[in-house]
Amino acid sequence: MANDKDDDNKYNVKIVERCLSIFDLAAKSEGPFTVQQVMDELNINANMAFRLLSTMVTSGYINKNETTSAYTVSLKVFNLFNKALSSIDIRKIALPYMEMLGHQFPMANINLAVLYDGEVVQTDRIDSQTVPRTYFTPGKRIPFHASGLGKVLVSELYPEELEHIIDKNGGLKEFTVHTITDYDQLVRELQKVRNHGYALDRQELVLNDNCNAAPIRDSKGKIIAAVSMSSFENYIPVEQMDANIHFICDTARQISYFMGYVI
Numbered sequence: 001m002a003n004d005k006d007d008d009n010k011y012n013v014k015i016v017e018r019c020l021s022i023f024d025l026a027a028k029s030e031g032p033f034t035v036q037q038v039m040d041e042l043n044i045n046a047n048m049a050f051r052l053l054s055t056m057v058t059s060g061y062i063n064k065n066e067t068t069s070a071y072t073v074s075l076k077v078f079n080l081f082n083k084a085l086s087s088i089d090i091r092k093i094a095l096p097y098m099e100m101l102g103h104q105f106p107m108a109n110i111n112l113a114v115l116y117d118g119e120v121v122q123t124d125r126i127d128s129q130t131v132p133r134t135y136f137t138p139g140k141r142i143p144f145h146a147s148g149l150g151k152v153l154v155s156e157l158y159p160e161e162l163e164h165i166i167d168k169n170g171g172l173k174e175f176t177v178h179t180i181t182d183y184d185q186l187v188r189e190l191q192k193v194r195n196h197g198y199a200l201d202r203q204e205l206v207l208n209d210n211c212n213a214a215p216i217r218d219s220k221g222k223i224i225a226a227v228s229m230s231s232f233e234n235y236i237p238v239e240q241m242d243a244n245i246h247f248i249c250d251t252a253r254q255i256s257y258f259m260g261y262v263i
Helices: 002-009 014-028 035-042 046-058 075-086 089-104 148-154 159-168 183-196 238-243 245-258
Strands: 062-064 071-073 109-116 119-126 140-142 199-202 209-217 223-232
Touching: 014 035, 014 046, 014 071, 035 046, 046 062, 089 109, 089 119, 089 223, 089 245, 109 148, 119 148, 148 159, 148 183, 148 199, 148 209, 148 223, 159 183, 209 238, 209 245, 223 245, 238 245
Parallel strands: none
Antiparallel strands: 062 071, 109 119, 109 223, 119 140, 199 209, 209 223
16 A cells, blocks of 8 residues: 555645645635745745745736735636536535425525535525525535534544544634533534434524534435525524424435435
């Protein structure tokens, strides 16, 4: 195996690898990033960092703010992101069922998410008819421990996989007074998800916002995505959300069936 890895490494082009690492840095950054951040992330000197960034600016994948000298990714990257989204087969199957559920519950948002590289990535949302609507960006990252979608997606991971995700995300951060921040409590919560076949978020990410989520499985029974229904309490009371759990479970089962999953 070591020889195979060595063979793969000898074909790597270092400058391309570094440019891709800058994209990884941009993805992790909450705002614009700087030359110093690139130097620290890639462990390179200022001259090399400037050369890499200049190349990426010239190619149109990164924009430079001439006033602040900070960098951001360009809309050219967004085109690649849209291509990536369109390649996810689950979206083509799930969206019609999400739309039907949205028509049934016009005061709720219907959401779809996948687990990618240790992060919960929301790929789609059917907006509620409430006003004002919340702004949604495809590819939005969601805390795995404070969301119904996230709990579903990590519910069947091995303990070491779960611990790796916790470390990667900087621990179990608190978002509201209801957020689970204790590891043992999280483990018990995920056991409930496995037992019940669905997950709940009761004001754990956003106050007064509640969510029911269920797993979408492939032909081998593996969880490949999660679908959820969420709404603020002034639109759908929590008691009604509790009573409506079976609707999201039915939607998830229908999508799973067309992904090849048969109970």
